[in-house]
Amino acid sequence: MIDAAVIASTVAEGILRAATELRPDVLAAMSDSLARERSERGAAILTQLVDNAHIAARTQVPLCQDTGTVWVWVEVGQEEPPLQDLQHHVNEAVASVYRTAGLRMSVARDALFDRSNTGDNTPAFIDVSTRPGTGATVHVMLKGGGSDNASALVMLEPSAGEHGVIDFVLGHVSAKASGACPPLVIGLAVGATFDSVPKLAKKALLRRLDEPNPDPRAADFEHRLLTEVNALGIGPGALGGDTTALAVNLVTAPCHIAALPVALNMGCSALRSVSIDVA
């Protein structure tokens, strides 16, 4: 049986892995891009990033000093009992693992009125959804400030169409990439409603970079957009080169007949997430 304590211990395991082990698909994409990068400076930066991933895995020193806010998405089977006090249990796990593993405390108590540090990296930011059957999948993402600050939401007019989405992404990447630690992974969602489109963009970052988009139209759009993003010349570290982004991960959804909601969740070179199945 799954309960909140099981989810919380899974979150703790996920945090430890994510902080120090670069996702294998991201590391593979980074190594591939290094082989293709024509800018000497860009290649030097990609080499630092690949070396960094190996050093972090070997020494258990975090990949990035910004060990982020903790986002947890629990997909739970509807035959499981309700998860009692989930926020409390997950917060306790976050506080404990951040302290014992020497991760950075990066949460302010209140965004507007009290910017003091909560001191234990809580609260975690939690979403729960249900699915048929039993068991659960626990997704954990550590999101740094630099990449989240470079994220955006826009409500376009439907007439803007595919070109409007491409123009928005290119303009936004041009303006914001340098603070977001390229090579980027661009989580992009188009559709749904104002409140739900950014969540879809964040979930898009969970898809493995070597796993093709199941929708061939979306796969084609991702490829076109990635080519255009990389033609910007921003490059690794935003200091010039071919590799501005490793991937565009697109999710599309239904929406209001008057709407074209677009959300971009920027993933950095240290994109950190794990997805763990719990029986």
Added chain:
Amino acid sequence: MADAPVHLHLPVSRDALTGLRAGDAVLLSGPVYTARDATHERIVSELRDTGELPHGLAGQTLFYAGPTPPAAGLVAGAVGPTTAARMDAWTPELLNAGIVAMIGKGVRAEEVRAACQDTGSVYFAAVGGAAALLATKVTAAVPVAYNELGTEALVRLTLDEFPAFVAIDVHGADLYREAPLAWREEGERS
């Protein structure tokens, strides 16, 4: 830029910075002081009260960074640059008061580029997302002030061949603005 990295020993005089050009790879050795948003508020507040940079910061280099706590047996935790633009509002005042160099990541405001040129100061770019690697280039960490700010405390780190690039030089060149354009033109030619 194919040249070997320039070894630079900190603290560095403004005279010694005149030979650097945007795009140069450098290896930095010597003391730097970590300072993020809250640290800047404190430093600037003390500067305005006393008319001088506090804590011996005159002539020194600021590193926009908030490290993780060090693991057992290590002097420094994971450390890397944070987004420098958040410090833009305070930077010209600090350069005029005697800060000579900064390490961070990302494009700066025009006012910062101009202030670098006016004062003869340099902005170095370090690679974001390489914090486990960069931690191996830190040989000492000594708290200096504002310990109550946690990761935003002012800490003197001693660097040993810490890799960076000259992003804004004393002549007014700005790598973050120029390099993507230059690379795009290169791509169109090839």
